[in-house]
Amino acid sequence: MSPREVFALRDHLGTALTERTISDPRHAVTLAQLTTGSCLGGRAGELDGRSVLLATSGQLLAGLALIEIDGVARRMLLCPPDLKTEHLASIIADAEIDAIVTDEPERFSECAVNLSVPVGLPALSARMAQTTRATEWLMLTSGTSGVPKIVGHTLEGLCGAIIGDRPVPGDALPVWATFYDIRRYGGLQIFLRAIVGGGSMVLSDPGEALADHVARLNKCGVTHISGTPSHWRKLLMSGSAEQFAPRYVRLSGEIADQAVLDGLKQAFPRASIGHAYASTEAGVGFAVNDGLEGFPATLLGEGRGAVDMKVVDGSLRIRSRRAAHAYVGRAAAALTDGDGYVDTGDMVELRGERYYFVGRRNGVINVGGLKVHPEEIEAVINGHIEVRMSRAKSRRSPITGSIVVAEVVLTADADPARAEAVRNEILADCRARLAAHKVPAMIRFVPALDVTPAGKLARSDA
Numbered sequence: 001m002s003p004r005e006v007f008a009l010r011d012h013l014g015t016a017l018t019e020r021t022i023s024d025p026r027h028a029v030t031l032a033q034l035t036t037g038s039c040l041g042g043r044a045g046e047l048d049g050r051s052v053l054l055a056t057s058g059q060l061l062a063g064l065a066l067i068e069i070d071g072v073a074r075r076m077l078l079c080p081p082d083l084k085t086e087h088l089a090s091i092i093a094d095a096e097i098d099a100i101v102t103d104e105p106e107r108f109s110e111c112a113v114n115l116s117v118p119v120g121l122p123a124l125s126a127r128m129a130q131t132t133r134a135t136e137w138l139m140l141t142s143g144t145s146g147v148p149k150i151v152g153h154t155l156e157g158l159c160g161a162i163i164g165d166r167p168v169p170g171d172a173l174p175v176w177a178t179f180y181d182i183r184r185y186g187g188l189q190i191f192l193r194a195i196v197g198g199g200s201m202v203l204s205d206p207g208e209a210l211a212d213h214v215a216r217l218n219k220c221g222v223t224h225i226s227g228t229p230s231h232w233r234k235l236l237m238s239g240s241a242e243q244f245a246p247r248y249v250r251l252s253g254e255i256a257d258q259a260v261l262d263g264l265k266q267a268f269p270r271a272s273i274g275h276a277y278a279s280t281e282a283g284v285g286f287a288v289n290d291g292l293e294g295f296p297a298t299l300l301g302e303g304r305g306a307v308d309m310k311v312v313d314g315s316l317r318i319r320s321r322r323a324a325h326a327y328v329g330r331a332a333a334a335l336t337d338g339d340g341y342v343d344t345g346d347m348v349e350l351r352g353e354r355y356y357f358v359g360r361r362n363g364v365i366n367v368g369g370l371k372v373h374p375e376e377i378e379a380v381i382n383g384h385i386e387v388r389m390s391r392a393k394s395r396r397s398p399i400t401g402s403i404v405v406a407e408v409v410l411t412a413d414a415d416p417a418r419a420e421a422v423r424n425e426i427l428a429d430c431r432a433r434l435a436a437h438k439v440p441a442m443i444r445f446v447p448a449l450d451v452t453p454a455g456k457l458a459r460s461d462a
Contacts, residue, residue, distance in 0.1 A: 006071070006131060006132075006133060006134050007071075007131065007134075007155065007156075008070040008071025008072075008131040008134075008135065008155065009066070009067050009070040009071070009155060009192075009195065009196070010034070010035075010067055010068070010070065010071065010129065010131065011071070011131055012159070012195070012196045013031050013034070013035070013067075013195065014196070014198045015198070016173060016198070017030065017031040017032040017034075017035060018030055018031075018032040019173065019200075020173065020198075020199065020200045021200045021201070022060060022063050022064065022194075022195075022200070022201045022203070023060070023200070023201070023202055023203065023220060024058060024059060024060040024202075024203045024205055025205050025208055025212075025216060026060075027060060027121060029060070029064060029121065029122060031195075033122045034064065034067055034068070034122060035128075036122075036124060036125075036128075037122030037123050037124050037125055038068060038122060038123065038125035038127070038128065038129070039061065039064040039065055039068055039119050039120055039121060039122045039123075040065065040068055040069075040101065040117055040118075040119055040129075041117075041118065041120070041123070041125070042125035042126065042127035042128075043117050043127075044068050044069065044072050044127070044128075044129040045072070045127060045129075046099070046115065046117060047069060047072050047073045047099055047101070047115075047117065048072055048073075048132065049073070049074050049133070050073050050074060050075075050098050050099040050115070051073065051074055051075040051077070051095055051096045051097050051098050051099070052069055052073040052075065052076050052077065052097070052099045052100070052101055053077050053079055053091075053092065053095070053097045053099070053100045053101070053102075053108075053113070054066060054069065054076055054077065054078055054079060054101050054102075054183075055079035055083075055100060055101070055102045055104065055107070055108070056079075056101075056102060056103050056104070056119060057103055057104055058203075058205070059181060059182050059183065059187075059203040059204070059205075060203055061103055061119050061120070061121075062078065062182065062183055063182055063191055063201070063203070064119070064121070064122065065101050065119045066078065067195070068129050069101065069129075069135065070135045070137075070155060071129065071130075071131035071132060071133060071134070071135055072129050072130075072131075072132060072133070072135070073099075073135050074133065074135065074136065075095065075096070075135065075136045075137075075138055076135050076136070076137055076138065077091070077095050077097065077138040077139075077140075077150070078137070078138070078139055078140075078183040078188070079140075079183065080140055080142070080181060080183045080184055080453070080454075081181060081183065081206070081453065082453040082454075083140065083148070085107075087147045087148065088108075088111060089111070089112075090147050091140070091147065091148070091150065092111055092112070092113065093330065094150055094328060094329035094330055094332075095138055095150055095328060095329070097113055098113060098114070098115065099113065099115040099116070099117065100113050100115070100116045100117070101116075101117045101118075101119050102116065102117075102118070102119065103118060103119050103120065105118065134154060134155065134156075135155070136152055136153070136154065137152070137153040137154065137155060137158060138150050138151065138152055138153075138328060139151050139153065139183075139184070139185055139188070139280055140280075141280050141281070142184060142280075142452070142453075142454040142456075149327055149329070149332075150327065150328040150329055150332070151280050151281055151324045151326075151327060151328070151335075152324055152325050152326045152327070152328045153283075153324050153325070154325065156321075157283060157321060157322050157323065157324070157325070158188065158189070158192060158283075158322075159192055159196055160283065160284065160306060160320070160321055160322035161189075161283075161284040161306075161322060162189075162192055162193050162196050162197055172223075173198060173199050173200065174194070174197070174198070174199035174200075174223050174224050174248075175199060175200045175201075175202060175220055175221050175222045175223050175224065176190055176191075176193055176194035176197075176199050176200065176201050176202070176222070176223075176224045176225070177190075177201070177202040177203075177204070177217055177220075177222040177224070177225045177226075178190040178191075178204065178225060178226045178227060179204055179225075179226070179227035179228070179231035179455055180204070180226070180227065180228075180231075180253075180454075180455055181204070181453070181454075182203065184280075184454055185278065185279070185280040186226070186228075186252055186253050186278065186454075186455070189278065189284065190226050193224075199224070200220075202216070202217060202220045202222055206453075210234065210235065210238045210240055211238065211240045213240075214235070214238075214240040214241075214243055214244050215243065217244060217246075218243055218244060222244075222246055223246055223247050223248060224246060224247070224248040224250075225246050225248070225249060225250070226249075226250040226251070226252060226276075227250075227251065227253075227455060228251065228252065228253035228254045228451075228454075228455040228456055229251050229253075229254045229255065229256050229257070229260045230254060230389065230449075230451045230455060230456060230457045231451070231455050232249075232251060232260055232263075232264055233260055233263075233388055233389040233409075234389075234451065236260075236263050236264070236267060236388060237388045237389070237409065237411070237412060239412060241267040241268070242267075244268075245268065245270065245271075246268060246271055247270065247271050247272065248271060248272050249264055249268055249271045249272065249273050249274075250274055250275065250276055250287075251264075251274075251275040251276070252275060252276040252277065252278055253278075253454070253455055253456055254456050254457065255293075255357040255359070255375050255379070256275035256293055257293050257378070257379040257382050257383070258292070258293045258379070258383065259379070259382035259383045259387070260382065261273060261275070261291060261292070261293060263388075265291065272289065273289075273291060274287055274288055274289040274291075275287070275288050275293075276288070277295070277316075277346075279342075279344055279346075280324065281323065281324050281335060281342050281344070282318040282320065282323050282324075282342040282344050283318075283320050283322030283323040283324065284307075284320075284322050285307055285309065285316075285318050285320070286299055286307060286309075292354070293356065293357075293379075294348075294351075294354045294355055294356035294357065295354065295355055296353065296354055296355075297350060297353050297354060297355055298353075300355075302319075306320060306321060306322065307319070307320040307322065308320065308341075310341065311348055311350075311355070312343070314347045314348065314349070314361075315343055315344065315345060315346065315347055315348075315361060316344045316346045316347075316348050316355075317337075317341040317342065317343050317344065318341060318342050318344060319336070319339065319340045319341045319342070323335075323336075323342055324342075345360055345361045345362060346359075346360060346361075347359055347360065347361055347373065357375065358373045358375060358376045359373025359374060359375040359376060360373075360375075363375075363459065365392075365393070365394040365402055365404060366394075366401060366402055367394075367401070367402050367403060367404060367437045367438075368399075368401065368437065370435075370437045372392075372404055372437065372438050374391070374392035374393060374404075374459070375392075376434070376438070377390075377392040377404060377406065377430065377434065377438055377440065378390045378391065378392050378406075380429055380430050380433050380434060381406060381408060381426055381429070381430070381440075383429065384422065384425060384426050384429060385411075386410050386411050386414040386418070386422050387408055387409070387410060387411065387422075387426070388409045388410060388411045388412075389408075389409045389449055389457075390406055390407065390408045390409065390449075391406065391407045391449050391457055391459070392404055392405070392406045392440065393405060393406075393407075393459065393460070395441075395442075403441040403442075404437075404438060404439070404440050404441060405440055405441060405442045405443070405444070406426075406440040406442070406443050406444070407443075407444050407445075407446045407449060408426070408443055408444070408445050408446065409445075409446060409447065409448060409449055410422065410445060419445060423443050423445075426443060427439065427440070427443065
């Protein structure tokens with residue numbers, strides 16, 4: 001994208017528009033329909049120069065609307081489905097929202113916003129949106145118990161890792177899917193890859209059973225798909241992976257340990273398996289395609305490409321044109337340090353010639369004054385052949401303040417009669433590979449573990 005010109009998403013739709021679709025379980029819309037029809041009833045012009053809250057009941061309408069709104073509105077805030085009602089007023093004020101695009105007008109009836117534009121499936125319209133400006137894309141952070149932070153992006157930054165990555169002429173068009181919601185950063189990246197990269201997009205649906213979802217992915221011919229490690233572990237546990245054969249599988253959003261990478265390679269032997277690092281603030285950092293957890297130390301440094309990375313006090317820091325440009329709001333903090341780096345808060349540890357993620361800085365468990373990252377314990381537990389996924393957490397202790405306990409989900413073919421033996425084997429692995437204060441004091445086998453709407457393992461300490 002040239003800095004001397006203004007582009008919007010509609011200007012990057014590319015070719016083969018009648019063959020490419022955006023679909024959910026109920027509807028499929030061709031990209032050709034977006035060039036002759038309006039999902040806003042021809043009212044996009046009313047959003048000219050406004051700050052728009054895009055809040056829809058499902059992903060399909062959100063995806064259609066953001067294509068029509070980009071290049072018209074001054075700002076566009078993507079509202080995730082799990083946004084709490086009590087946070088709406090603060091977010092509307094911080095983002096200076098003066099228009100709402102929604103199919104749920106009653107949800108916003110008490111908000112002090114005068115203009116509400118309904119959104120629906122595309123219909124022929126004589127008044128089509130025209131690109132007039134570079135719209136600022138606003139997204140909300142996840143993983144916080146308070147009011148989410150608002151993060152500002154440009155389309156150029158969001159597409160920094162995508163532009164120029166179109167299919168080779170003559171090759172079959174890719175069909176993309178993701179377990180993420182496209183109103184979150186990870187899902188939006190896949191949506192943009194499909195739209196800008198010349199493919200189709202198959203959207204997930206929270207009310208759809210996993211087996212039905214996979215059947216739909218197969219029916220739609222999905223070739224490229226992404227999700228968090230927790231998403232993939234749930235798929236591997238379900239047995240539905242046997243029906244599915246994508247050629248491109250990617251993980252992001254959580255630490256991809258060796259166990260889940262190996263599990264996916266076994267399930268999809270013909271697929272390219274890799275994991276990527278990205279965050280709402282730092283943008284897309286890098287991708288690792290060698291089948292190993294962590295990332296090569298050679299990726300760190302400046303002037304090595306589009307992304308500069310360094311480690312300060314164990315925390316990964318990133319400087320990139322793909323990163324967000326600012327937090328938005330009345331009391332917004334600085335997004336970067338004085339040198340332009342985003343402090344990701346993701347802690348890494350150098351072992352040999354490779355860095356490994358050990359956890360989040362704000363997720364540390366304090367055991368008698370010693371720090372424990374639950375993720376490094378989970379990586380050891382997940383390495384057991386009969387374990388599908390696990391969650392380490394703290395439990396109060398009158399002696400040390402906290403102790404570490406673990407909940408473990410076994411594989412579907414695990415023998416229940418071996419439960420005690422598996423527990424002992426897990427503890428032996430932990431004692432061999434972890435410091436004593438990191439070894440779980442108790443292991444409990446559970447049928448499933450909760451995953452947040454953002455696709456990450458739900459964490460709440462007792």
